[in-house]
Amino acid sequence: xxxxxxxxxxxxxxxxxxxxxxxxxxxxxxxxxxxxxxxxxxxxxxxxxxxxxxxxxxxxxxxxxxxxxxxxxxxxxxxxxxxxxxxxxxxxxxxxxxxxxxxxxxxxxxxxxxxxxxxxxxxxxxxxxxxxxxxxxxxxxxxxxxxxxxxxxxxxxxxxxxxxxxxxxxxxxxxxxxxxxxxxxxxxxxxxxxxxxxxxxxxxxxxxxxxxxxxxxxxxxxxxxxxxxxxxxxxxxxxxxxxxxxxxxxxxxxxxxxxxxxxxxxxxxxxxxxxxxxxxxxxxxxxxxxxxxxxxxxxxxxxxxxxxxxxxxxxxxxxxxxxxxxxxxxxxxxxxxxxxxxxxxxxxxxxxxxxxxxxxxxxxxxxxxxxxxxxxxxxxxxxxxxxxxxxxxxxxxxxxxxxxxxxxxxxxxxxxxxxxxxxxxxxxxxxxxxxxxxxxxxxxxxxxxxxxxxxxxxxxxxxxxxxxxxxxxxxxxxxxxxxxxxxxxxxxxxxxxxxxxxxxxxxxxxxxxxxxxxxxxxxxxxxxxxxxxxxxxxxxxxxxxxxxxxxxxxx
Amino acid sequence: xxxxxxxxxxxxxxxxxxxxxxxxxxxxxxxxxxxxxxxxxxxxxxxxxxxxxxxxxxxxxxxxxxxxxxxxxxxxxxxxxxxxxxxxxxxxxxxxxxxxxxxxxxxxxxxxxxxxxxxxxxxxxxxxxxxxxxxxxxxxxxxxxxxxxxxxxxxxxxxxxxxxxxxxxxxxxxxxxxxxxxxxxxxxxxxxxxxxxxxxxxxxxxxxxxxxxxxxxxxxxxxxxxxxxxxxxxxxxxxxxxxxxxxxxxxxxxxxxxxxxxxxxxxxxxxxxxxxxxxxxxxxxxxxxxxxxxxxxxxxxxxxxxxxxxxxxxxxxxxxxxxxxxxxxxxxxxxxxxxxxxxxxxxxxxxxxxxxxxxxxxxxxx
Numbered sequence: 001x002x003x004x005x006x007x008x009x010x011x012x013x014x015x016x017x018x019x020x021x022x023x024x025x026x027x028x029x030x031x032x033x034x035x036x037x038x039x040x041x042x043x044x045x046x047x048x049x050x051x052x053x054x055x056x057x058x059x060x061x062x063x064x065x066x067x068x069x070x071x072x073x074x075x076x077x078x079x080x081x082x083x084x085x086x087x088x089x090x091x092x093x094x095x096x097x098x099x100x101x102x103x104x105x106x107x108x109x110x111x112x113x114x115x116x117x118x119x120x121x122x123x124x125x126x127x128x129x130x131x132x133x134x135x136x137x138x139x140x141x142x143x144x145x146x147x148x149x150x151x152x153x154x155x156x157x158x159x160x161x162x163x164x165x166x167x168x169x170x171x172x173x174x175x176x177x178x179x180x181x182x183x184x185x186x187x188x189x190x191x192x193x194x195x196x197x198x199x200x201x202x203x204x205x206x207x208x209x210x211x212x213x214x215x216x217x218x219x220x221x222x223x224x225x226x227x228x229x230x231x232x233x234x235x236x237x238x239x240x241x242x243x244x245x246x247x248x249x250x251x252x253x254x255x256x257x258x259x260x261x262x263x264x265x266x267x268x269x270x271x272x273x274x275x276x277x278x279x280x281x282x283x284x285x286x287x288x289x290x291x292x293x294x295x296x297x298x299x300x301x302x303x304x305x306x307x308x309x310x311x312x313x314x315x316x317x318x319x320x321x322x323x324x325x326x327x328x329x330x331x332x333x334x335x336x337x338x339x340x341x342x343x344x345x346x347x348x349x350x351x352x353x354x355x356x357x358x359x360x361x362x363x364x365x366x367x368x369x370x371x372x373x374x375x376x377x378x379x380x381x382x383x384x385x386x387x388x389x390x391x392x393x394x395x396x397x398x399x400x401x402x403x404x405x406x407x408x409x410x411x412x413x414x415x416x417x418x419x420x421x422x423x424x425x426x427x428x429x430x431x432x433x434x435x436x437x438x439x440x441x442x443x444x445x446x447x448x449x450x451x452x453x454x455x456x457x458x459x460x461x462x463x464x465x466x467x468x469x470x471x472x473x474x475x476x477x478x479x480x481x482x483x484x485x486x487x488x489x490x491x492x493x494x495x496x497x498x499x500x501x502x503x504x505x506x507x508x509x510x511x512x513x514x515x516x517x518x519x520x521x522x523x524x525x526x527x528x529x530x531x532x533x534x535x536x537x538x539x540x541x542x543x544x545x546x547x548x549x550x551x552x553x554x555x
Numbered sequence: 556x557x558x559x560x561x562x563x564x565x566x567x568x569x570x571x572x573x574x575x576x577x578x579x580x581x582x583x584x585x586x587x588x589x590x591x592x593x594x595x596x597x598x599x600x601x602x603x604x605x606x607x608x609x610x611x612x613x614x615x616x617x618x619x620x621x622x623x624x625x626x627x628x629x630x631x632x633x634x635x636x637x638x639x640x641x642x643x644x645x646x647x648x649x650x651x652x653x654x655x656x657x658x659x660x661x662x663x664x665x666x667x668x669x670x671x672x673x674x675x676x677x678x679x680x681x682x683x684x685x686x687x688x689x690x691x692x693x694x695x696x697x698x699x700x701x702x703x704x705x706x707x708x709x710x711x712x713x714x715x716x717x718x719x720x721x722x723x724x725x726x727x728x729x730x731x732x733x734x735x736x737x738x739x740x741x742x743x744x745x746x747x748x749x750x751x752x753x754x755x756x757x758x759x760x761x762x763x764x765x766x767x768x769x770x771x772x773x774x775x776x777x778x779x780x781x782x783x784x785x786x787x788x789x790x791x792x793x794x795x796x797x798x799x800x801x802x803x804x805x806x807x808x809x810x811x812x813x814x815x816x817x818x819x820x821x822x823x824x825x826x827x828x829x830x831x832x833x834x835x836x837x838x839x840x841x842x843x844x845x846x847x848x849x850x851x852x853x854x855x856x857x858x859x860x861x862x863x864x865x866x867x868x869x870x871x872x873x874x875x876x877x878x879x880x881x882x883x884x885x886x887x888x889x890x891x892x893x894x895x896x897x898x899x900x901x902x903x904x905x906x907x908x909x910x911x912x913x914x915x916x917x918x919x920x921x
Binding site: 453454455458459468469472 | 610611612635636638639640641642643645646647649651652653666667707710711714720
């Protein structure tokens with residue numbers, strides 16, 4: 001009788017994992033081998049035999065590789081400059097990285113089209129017509145363009161991991177090199193960078209995985225150039241008549257690529273252990289850069305221009321102009337905002353849907369994450385590690401693949417979920433569950449079990465202990481996880497694009513559809529409204545989190 | 556009100572493989588109501604596991620735990636911690652960081668559905684008894700370690716448990732505070748008459764606090780007795796070794812009631828089942844050996860001083876016997892001083908010695 005509540009929670013968590021992840025993934029596997037006449041490997045042979053699909057794989061790999069490389073080129077110098085030198089304006093660099101990370105990648109892609117579109121992009125227009133050197137124009141609809149719009153989203157991964165590693169390298173490693181006679185630069189190259197190399201590579205691989213999963217920017221930039229990647233090719237397979245088998249097989253190739261990269265990343269990260277061993281080391285003094293700090297600061301400024309200033313400046317300019325072009329400032333207007341907010345009936349529906357979905361998905365993923373984390377860390381349940389593994393599976397599933405899996409599973413079910421908000425909610429919950437589990441896990445790990453045990457021995461039941469002790473102590477961590485899910489969920493496109501219906505359109509889908517239909521100026525207005533909602537959510541989160549720091553430092 | 560705590564043939568293994576070592580093995584212990592009992596042993600000896608079994612956080616593989624005749628734990632089932640009416644104080648205090656001192660202490664009373672006024676009165680009483688008055692509305696991170704410790708004690712005691720379990724409660728305090736809390740704990744236990752079961756690896760703490768000490772090693776009970784008994788009459792060399800510095804010197808059984816160490820005949824009963832001529836280990840504490848300039852060969856041994864350390868309250872020597880065996884000797888600082896290298900005579904008080912069957916590798920700790 002007294003174990004009732006705990007048993008119910010455990011059972012519910014298992015059922016939720018099965019419905020959200022295990023069964024859809026099984027459907028995906030099954031769909032990739034189930035032909036009209038029994039089992040077949042025909043879908044796979046078609047994927048590997050036709051240039052159409054192989055090119056998509058190849059393009060994704062090329063995109064991921066270039067993106068990873070440029071993420072290192074941008075992220076590492078910035079991380080080093082902030083962590084180890086006397087470069088001025090460090091807060092500005094941190095802000096740039098944070099904003100770049102939070103900014104929706106497909107909005108950046110749309111913004112760059114306004115700047116570097118082969119015909120109507122204003123920078124190209126300026127170079128061609130005003131300067132009169134058409135040879136210097138840049139066509140955004142190309143692999144180079146795709147890399148350009150993707151890197152702002154991925155370099156922050158390298159920047160953050162490298163910063164964290166640099167912060168945890170004990171100064172004594174570097175000081176021992178210096179006392180042996182190594183100069184400053186020599187020390188950096190021979191000691192510091194080898195120590196943080198695993199973190200750098202790890203960040204680049206996370207960048208790779210994230211880059212190749214982005215449906216939005218690859219559709220915006222790639223499709224006009226007939227440059228197909230895995231997400232866009234899978235998406236195209238759902239044009240009538242949908243090719244479920246091929247889509248499943250291609251999805252699994254996509255998963256294999258992602259998982260391979262994540263596996264490598266884990267291997268690199270595991271080697272990082274020797275960096276973080278010492279926690280009590282002193283910080284090394286900042287390296288004096290002398291005149292060199294100006295080029296480095298210039299580099300940071302350039303990053304800001306390309307990642308933030310250009311895309312958002314141009315979106316703002318476009319959204320305020322009657323007709324986008326070099327002379328846009330002669331006819332400024334607010335009509336575009338009026339149109340998308342009040343006359344374009346999709347907007348309000350999309351905003352409501354996205355707010356609802358993001359709120360429910362963040363709450364669902366955090367609650368389920370807390371249950372899974374609790375089962376893993378606090379119970380002797382057999383196979384609890386397995387629950388944790390299943391919950392982390394979505395890390396290896398790009399958004400569109402998650403959508404293909406969920407779609408196939410629910411099409412086989414007697415309940416008609418396709419076209420409802422519920423199927424989007426399930427997809428979001430599944431996609432972001434790993435973030436929920438991680439947040440709950442780290443929150444629970446910081447709570448000494450003795451805090452819960454002392455409530456029990458004072459007479460508190462399991463439920464009372466949860467309500468009075470465990471959950472209040474986890475709250476800050478869970479709330480951070482909630483925001484970490486809410487922000488990407490409000491701009492989710494990769495899975496939504498396959499699962500939405502006219503009634504269940506989401507914010508990002510609305511932007512994408514409007515863009516597809518050529519509404520250049522209203523798109524910019526809607527994009528900025530999208531960004532404003534994200535900014536508001538983060539502001540609210542910071543305000544709420546600020547009010548509960550009085551016990552943050554204990555246990 | 557008799558609530559004797561009786562543990563019978565208790566066993567618990569975490570790693571349930573055939574090779575898995577038992578954390579607690581066949582442990583039987585009877586603790587009288589109102590007694591202060593310490594579970595003492597090195598880390599990994601099973602003392603904390605035993606405490607957690609008593610609290611009901613763990614279920615035994617076999618054996619039983621009963622309090623006042625009521626069965627609390629057996630392999631078939633466990634009364635959950637919340638229904639045991641016990642209290643527990645944890646090593647790191649486990650004071651809830653998100654609750655004020657008052658909220659921490661009142662928690663157990665709220666669960667017992669006391670009226671607001673009554674609960675408030677009892678909390679204030681408990682806080683006053685712990686010298687915490689005036690700190691009701693502080694959060695734990697605004698308190699010192701010692702104050703947090705008192706909050707944990709107040710929280711446990713305010714519900715008037717039949718048994719209070721304490722898991723190394725003093726080990727996170729600095730030396731001075733530890734000393735003071737130690738005497739406060741002892742007074743507290745006398746005043747309340749609550750049964751204390753106290754876990755520590757610090758033998759001096761165990762000796763100072765307890766009515767009885769249970770020495771555990773590798774999951775097994777080695778000895779259960781008063782502090783004086785376990786110190787002066789250890790049941791085996793594990794206990795002797797753990798209860799403080801001890802010299803273990805190979806010696807021979809000379810006959811019934813006599814053990815021969817070099818030229819020295821000591822009147823001690825050899826362990827059961829050892830015949831004359833058998834090798835035994837003589838356990839002598841450093842303070843039971845006396846060094847003198849000279850003495851008769853019949854009652855003293857020749858030794859040479861190899862090292863000498865001045866420790867303030869005593870002098871500690873390392874001396875070597877003629878056969879190379881090294882011994883630690885402690886002498887009061889006002890006793891005659893011996894320089895390193897000097898030849899001395901050494902005498903041992905047989906009444907303060909113990910003899911154990913010889914174990915290979917048994918030598919002196921010096």
